Amino acid sequence: MLAKKLLAIISLFAAAKASSQIESSLNLLPVPKNIQVQQGSFTLTDDFSVAIHEPGADTIVVKAVNRMYQALNRRSGLYFKRRYISSKDNSATSALQIHVTKIAAPFIGVDESYSLTVTSDKIILNAPTSIGALHGLGTILQLLAKNDTGEFYFPGVIIQDAPRFPWRGLMIDVSRHFMPLDVLRRNIDAMATVKMNVLHLHLTDNEGFRIESKVFPQLQNKGSNGDYYTQAQIKDLIEFAEDRGIIIVPEFDMPGHTKSWFAGHPELASAPGPYEPGPPVDFHNVQQMNMSTIMQLVTTAPFPAFDPSKESTYQFIDKFIAEMSGLFPSPFIHIGADENNGVVWKNNPDIVAFMQAHHIENTHALQAYFVSRVREIVKKNHKQMIGWEEMFSKDIAPDATVQVWQNSAYTKKALEHGNPVLISKGFYLDQFMPAYIEYKNPELPDSNSSQVRGGEAAEWTEIADKTNIETRIWPRAAAVAERLWSPASVTDTDDMYRRLFAVSEQLDEQGLQHIADYERGLRRISNEHFDAVKTLADVLAPIRGYKKLFAQLGKPESVSYQTAPLVQVSDIVFVDSRVKWQFRNAVRSYLVNKDAASEAIIMAFLVRWQNNHEQVKMLFAYSSQLKAVEEHSKNLAAVSAIGIDALRKIKAGGSPDANWTNEKLAILKSANKSYGETELCIIPEIEALVSQRLAPLPASYPIL
């Protein structure tokens, strides 16, 4: 009994120690389910060796070990004596011992758990399946640290890990802007790094049909500008993803969002053609609209949709889904089913007659009929159906997964109806919300019911293309990944941001283009003044919500958002400024501790910002992109001067007089405006210096 009590005390102590050490030294993202930091560490040397014990040869774990070898090799600069292993390497003397109970390919519900122990002379990774082992290898790589003398080591830890949700997805819209395969491969690598496991490809939409059909080749030939994935390419991509523990779920959006299908097959449409791929309606006036006009547009516009009254429609879908079911091994097929307002159905007398004949009382019921017909086809091909929330109706089969994106009521309704749900509401990356907003997403049900499959970060690409999509998705998606993997109790925003920027470096190192694309975008507009332009851009963020989208849609000079060049500063800058967080952390620390180190950091930033406008101002006449953010450059100088003043007052001691404070806060408030669809993101921290109090971050921001 005494022994047990003692053990409990020791483990409490260990836990406390672990938690403080995690904050100070470990960069794991997502945070594991259980972690105890131990004394000691394992030093990485050139004779680092790996043994694998598993019931199979040449598995995905062997490949993953060899990728890890390369990563360790590059990061450490060591000349490893071994850098490749095969399944025959199973020596008990090797430093890293991997035990896999069962060979498995990735699937939803596979046991993804693993346990990992690092001591000073051994690293033991145990996993019930190959997939758990992949995650464990990822954790090992993230554990690698460097001490002050440049030596690399793995800190001593005991980890038991398993995901909170079995579905941790990223949706990429490849229709509005096509994404080349290397963009997808880099995203898959990044997903694997943060233990995501589903890449949901939105392959078809009004603007482009992006997958080769051999049965109906006009789909891609007339439904795209030539940019689509061939079936051979998709097979390669699926293998690439599976090797990294990721499945690819294809989406073929229907009955709406189907204009590109109709370019080659107008006979499928509810209204006569001809069609060509492109936006479903003219969006030019959207920027001038208020909310109710926009809602009216969305409910009254004749968005193209399949004709659900013709048997030939289902015969076509039947052949198409059969072909795609053969191509994609995923047991899930996503049928979209979103944003179909029924207007074209009501406008077509034949469809109206069909509804009357079949006692279908409204277009909602007609959509439910369509969905039930498609579900039969999907089921016949041994697949499970997924759709966006509008797919749900009270008559839907309970095996259909409902992906909630806009209306939380659907979560409740679907769960009550027995349907599995996926949460994407609150995870829409294209809404430009800072990572902490997605991190604290209130939409995720508390329930541990297996009906809640998990969620998906979603990147729609009306205003993202191959040159900036990696900056739009990463590193923010890592916050979603942690929300879906780590226990619900892991909620420390500051620590999440610390690790988010660490993982961002890891992603950069492994070849993701987010930082490279950011800097390339700035180089293009900055000539020889790159440093000064970057100093400004580093503290700008795109305005939150759909304002940037509407600004882009509404440009009267743009034929469609697909022809708009995404070269504005707002297209280039990150949603989460790393510099903002460095500054914020220094301000927070300084307000509490008045420490010289934080003061020096704050002062260095403020002085640099104050002087920066002089460095860039000659560029504004030369670059229309920079011109759009000129006011921010002026304001940055002005608010930095206020910050310097405020810092002096804090050092002088006492509280500043209220007049000064109010005057400065008013100036700061007036600088807190958007220009060129960007905002200056360090104003809250300068306000904190003025008011000597750091306000918490807003809990939410309006989407519109």
Place this chain on the structure above:
Amino acid sequence: MLAKKLLAIISLFAAAKASSQIESSLNLLPVPKNIQVQQGSFTLTDDFSVAIHEPGADTIVVKAVNRMYQALNRRSGLYFKRRYISSKDNSATSALQIHVTKIAAPFIGVDESYSLTVTSDKIILNAPTSIGALHGLGTILQLLAKNDTGEFYFPGVIIQDAPRFPWRGLMIDVSRHFMPLDVLRRNIDAMATVKMNVLHLHLTDNEGFRIESKVFPQLQNKGSNGDYYTQAQIKDLIEFAEDRGIIIVPEFDMPGHTKSWFAGHPELASAPGPYEPGPPVDFHNVQQMNMSTIMQLVTTAPFPAFDPSKESTYQFIDKFIAEMSGLFPSPFIHIGADENNGVVWKNNPDIVAFMQAHHIENTHALQAYFVSRVREIVKKNHKQMIGWEEMFSKDIAPDATVQVWQNSAYTKKALEHGNPVLISKGFYLDQFMPAYIEYKNPELPDSNSSQVRGGEAAEWTEIADKTNIETRIWPRAAAVAERLWSPASVTDTDDMYRRLFAVSEQLDEQGLQHIADYERGLRRISNEHFDAVKTLADVLAPIRGYKKLFAQLGKPESVSYQTAPLVQVSDIVFVDSRVKWQFRNAVRSYLVNKDAASEAIIMAFLVRWQNNHEQVKMLFAYSSQLKAVEEHSKNLAAVSAIGIDALRKIKAGGSPDANWTNEKLAILKSANKSYGETELCIIPEIEALVSQRLAPLPASYPIL
């Protein structure tokens, strides 16, 4: 007669004007055959339109126009009213009028000429073939300029252009380090930008067999670590290249350089197995060797080679070449045939007996016999054979192309024998020679004989991998491209460098990773001190010649160069420092003009460099990579101080005393050493400040 004289005078005048204007404003690389700069310019606006007149639909020219639209769109930030055209767009009112006489795919000898006229209201591009039109479109894109008010325009020009040589190639070794497809695609895009037209893939070598054979799958399965191109991927790549006017010539190196073949097929080898892919011999001691020992190693080591005495060898090659001839549409097949020293043949009694029976007097004659047998196979498949210079023998068929890489005598011998030649000697990018050395390559024959097909830049990849190959090849390969395209009279090195760095920006803009990889490499070793590390790295260059290769081969801790991490500073920095050229140009100008602008540039560099060591010195304990160049950092501070002194003395007037000069030149000389396989590249310019005279660049450097 008078009229003719007058015309001649006018065109002389025009030429003089053209040449001065090229220097000041045009960034064309390669320089066209004939260019006259005209008054006026064409302003790019959002209603820029293109018409195409050609005898065919959906051609490579239409695709190229659409790529150009995207590039113009991104560069200008304009919202074009049209951004895609089809072959139906042929309105006479469009701004850009393209006339193509004949649809053509790329092939060696296709008419690549074009003429281009830009006036204030029209751009006319005429080309006899699709390929000429592609080149013309590339020129249009390079002509795009921006005036001081941020407006984009094409300067008025009349251009008649055609290449000097029909074969302007880049060879990439994908065996020693495998290069993913996106690396190849980015290289193809870059090649097209500088009008190169042949990508020569060195697909097989001792270290890896990188192409899928369906007939003999053990070739890639056992001959690689899993990294190879599938046939489907190669088909995609060929189409991607053809769209850009580039053919892909495959190389299957034989009879030597074949260890990876023997891993799966030991029966082909001249000595018993087993084999696995890897370096042909142990190179560990090479760094300690002198030149004669190295030569001895090369002539006496038992390098693996095919057994040329067995009929079964030719039966195998016959089936393999037939398969590859079907896969690669290129009319050329490269069979390597280099560096086979015959040792394994002499060691094999059966082969010796075969030689005696067939009156083959030595291994050179046996190689000639092997080559003649392989040529029959190549010819049977309707292909032409290419090989490295050692393929040549007096009995070789005159249709075989000889690629000279080491011994100029082969150029003469092959030409006299009637064989076509390709020059790679002097174009070996992996020798780390500055671009001007390749630019002035004396190996290219003056002859305009069609027997001289052209040349190829060559990048062997013992010490280059996917993370740095783009910095190894680009922008230097553009200097080779110009040498092979532009008239021999175009030789101005300074102007070449000006345009080289401009084209480097263009390559960055279109997605090449050279700058991104450089900066990513530096980020990895610099923590938060990126700017200071970059300031140092910007003035470092890898040591020239094979010293770095030998240093890498000879690392006793490395199992082979394939397991060595390429993360040293010498793996990261560019061969041609842009900063060096900025500094050099300012020094040159200042020594002539004593102008304040140049003085300010020089001083800004020197002060920054003098202070930089203080900024980075704390990193040396932390990073072994930086530690290796610590002396350079110290020396940079020291030589910059000398430069500042020298600048003061020049300003003071008169010539400095000889003692001071000699003392400082001695210090500079002692700083001109290599550390960590890099050199400080701005010493000649500081010497120029000290001696008040800028010495010309050395005409050559030793390779060893």
